[in-house]
Amino acid sequence: xxxxxxxxxxxxxxxxxxxxxxxxxxxxxxxxxxxxxxxxxxxxxxxxxxxxxxxxxxxxxxxxxxxxxxxxxxxxxxxxxxxxxxxxxxxxxxxxxxxxxxxxxxxxxxxxxxxxxxxxxxxxxxxxxxxxxxxxxxxxxxxxxxxxxxxxxxxxxxxxxxxxxxxxxxxxxxxxxxxxxxxxxxxxxxxxxxxxxxxxxxxxxxxxxxxxxxxxxxxxxxxxxxxxxxxxxxxxxxxxxxxxxxxxxxxxxxxxxxxxxxxxxxxxxxxxxxxxxxxxxxxxxxxxxxxxxxxxxxxxxxxxxxxxxxxxxxxxxxxxxxxxxxxxxxxxxxxxxxxxxxxxxxxxxxxxxxxxxxxxxxxxxxxxxxxxxxxxxxxxxxxxxxxxxxxxxxxxxxxxxxxxxxxxxxxxxxxxxxxxxxxxxxxxxxxxxxxxxxxxxxxxx
Numbered sequence: 149x150x151x152x153x154x155x156x157x158x159x160x161x162x163x164x165x166x167x168x169x170x171x172x173x174x175x176x177x178x179x180x181x182x183x184x185x186x187x188x189x190x191x192x193x194x195x196x197x198x199x200x201x202x203x204x205x206x207x208x209x210x211x212x213x214x215x216x217x218x219x220x221x222x223x224x225x226x227x228x229x230x231x232x233x234x235x236x237x238x239x240x241x242x243x244x245x246x247x248x249x250x251x252x253x254x255x256x257x258x259x260x261x262x263x264x265x266x267x268x269x270x271x272x273x274x275x276x277x278x279x280x281x282x283x284x285x286x287x288x289x290x291x292x293x294x295x296x297x298x299x300x301x302x303x304x305x306x307x308x309x310x311x312x313x314x315x316x317x318x319x320x321x322x323x324x325x326x327x328x329x330x331x332x333x334x335x336x337x338x339x340x341x342x343x344x345x346x347x348x349x350x351x352x353x354x355x356x357x358x359x360x361x362x363x364x365x366x367x368x369x370x371x372x373x374x375x376x377x378x379x380x381x382x383x384x385x386x387x388x389x390x391x392x393x394x395x396x397x398x399x400x401x402x403x404x405x406x407x408x409x410x411x412x413x414x415x416x417x418x419x420x421x422x423x424x425x426x427x428x429x430x431x432x433x434x435x436x437x438x439x440x441x442x443x444x445x446x447x448x449x450x451x452x453x454x455x456x457x458x459x460x461x462x463x464x465x466x467x468x469x470x471x472x473x474x475x476x477x478x479x480x481x482x483x484x485x486x487x488x489x490x491x492x493x494x495x496x497x498x499x500x501x502x503x504x505x506x507x508x509x510x511x512x513x514x515x516x517x518x519x520x521x522x523x524x525x526x527x528x529x530x531x532x533x534x535x536x537x538x539x540x541x542x543x544x545x546x547x548x549x550x551x552x553x554x555x556x557x558x559x560x561x562x563x564x565x566x567x568x569x570x571x572x573x574x575x576x577x578x579x580x581x582x583x584x585x586x587x588x589x590x591x592x593x
Contacts, residue, residue: 152542154551155227158558160527162220164520165562169213171519174283174332175339176206177253181276182374188269194363197585198370202343203261204580205573210257212569219558227551230544231534237310238303239296239318246289253282287335288328292319294526295327299396300535322396326388333381334522338515340375341481344368345512350582352505356498359586368508369492375511376485382478387442394443397536398452400529403463404471405439406432407453414439414451419472422465427455429468463529470525477518481511 149157180199187195221243225232235243256278264272302318303310347368354361393401401407406422406429407414416439420432437447444451454462484507491497491504500508534541 149552151547151549151551152545154555155545156541158551158555159220159223159227160524161555161559161562162216162223163523163527165566166213166216166220167519167523168516169209169216170287171335171338171516172209172342173206173213174287174335175337175342176202176209177257177276177280177283177339178336179339179343179371179374180206181273181280182370184269184273184276186370188273192366194366194586195370197363197582198367200264201577201580201582201585204576207257207261208569208572208576212565216562216565219561226548226554227546228534228544229546230539234303234310234535234539235293235296238300238313238315239293241315241319242289242292246286249282249285249289251282253279253286256282284332284335287331291327291331292321292324295323296321297534298327298400298526298530298536299323299392300538305538323392326385326392329385330382330389333378333385334519337375337378337382337478337481338512338519340371340378341515342512344371344375345509347371348505348508348511351500352502352509360582363582363586369488372485372488372508375515376482376489379478379482379485383482386475386478390442391444394449394451397530399454399457399461400463400467401443402452402454402457403465403467403529404525405429406465406468407439407451408455410450410453410456412440412448412450413437414443414449416442417468420468422468424465461532463531467525467529470521470528474518474522474525477514477521481515481518484508484511 180202183195183199183202186192187199256275259267260272260275260279267275296318299322300318301321302314302316304312347364351361351364351368354364390401393404403422405414405417406420407417408427413436415434415436417429417432417434420429422428423430440449440451441447443449487504488500488508491500530536532541533539534544
């Protein structure tokens with residue numbers, strides 16, 4: 149592997165690890181806030197226990213998200229000096245404002261954790277609202293740098309120099325709002341389904357009618373409801389994303405759907421893989437005109453194909469698989485949420501069949517796989533550009549060398565952090581089982 153491949157592999161591994169904790173760091177506060185609101189609305193102390201226990205898990209995950217995010221920030225400067233030079237001159241604002249967003253999140257999380265017993269119900273809810281705002285703002289601001297990479301704005305490059313800089317135009321680049329919406333909605337969806345996975349697993353092991361059974365059933369239904377709502381929101385946002393790609397990054401949209409010929413009534417290819425030799429998507433199910441409709445809200449919209457662009461500027465064709473996986477997982481999660489709601493509230497069944505419980509258990513891992521596929525698709529689909537049609541990735545990479553050693557070193561760090569996270573979470577919740585919290589509430593009442 150040359151330095152460019154190693155640098156991409158290293159930073160990709162870093163982000164693949166960090167995005168797990170960053171996503172849950174945005175999604176879990178909303179679940180904690182929802183539990184606090186339900187606690188007051190329904191006067192049900194079980195939701196208060198949920199909020200307390202989820203907060204403990206969130207604190208552990210945040211403790212890993214902070215150092216892994218710091219590593220990602222350092223690697224941006226070490227591995228991509230050419231890119232960071234442009235970022236520093238045009239869109240340093242998101243990095244600077246993100247610091248204050250994180251401070252807002254950390255401050256009110258500290259108040260919520262350490263002063264919960266001395267806060268009124270309304271102040272606990274208000275504290276969590278600020279945590280949710282800070283976490284979402286932090287994610288949006290950092291993701292805005294990625295949006296800037298896809299739709300760079302607010303400057304011009306002339307003879308390799310950055311000129312005519314307008315940082316606010318760069319900040320509010322064309323894909324800012326679509327990107328901000330997508331990262332927030334998908335994080336909320338993933339946080340909810342992570343809770344659903346744990347609740348379903350615990351529910352499967354609980355005795356029917358026990359306090360633990362009733363507790364986990366409440367948690368599962370709350371998580372499926374929240375997850376379903378944000379799955380729907382993510383799908384609607386995906387329609388906006390397709391239109392944004394059609395307008396600003398047509399090669400990426402064409403690669404996502406394996407479309408080679410520019411045409412109206414362009415089909416949406418579901419499944420299969422892109423075969424460059426035959427210029428087709430093998431074994432796909434094609435729905436005529438649907439890609440045109442997604443791109444332009446009309447079936448006769450002309451969608452650009454890959455043949456309209458130089459071969460060296462094509463994204464890797466395997467992004468079709470990543471795109472299908474992301475969309476397919478989102479659709480499955482939405483369907484499972486609807487099934488769970490219908491089964492419990494419309495059919496009024498007390499328990500779920502075992503096969504459905506196992507499907508609920510895998511929703512969390514599936515949501516995280518969807519996040520990983522979406523992130524890889526977003527970044528790889530922009531290649532070979534680090535700044536779309538402005539700066540090539542190969543022209544931005546460091547020339548310092550020794551990247552292979554750094555790759556091995558950081559992979560070791562991530563393995564250590566991952567194992568430590570699992571150990572701490574298992575150890576804490578083993579020493580503080582749910583039954584003890586339920587007993588405390590019963591004695592208190």
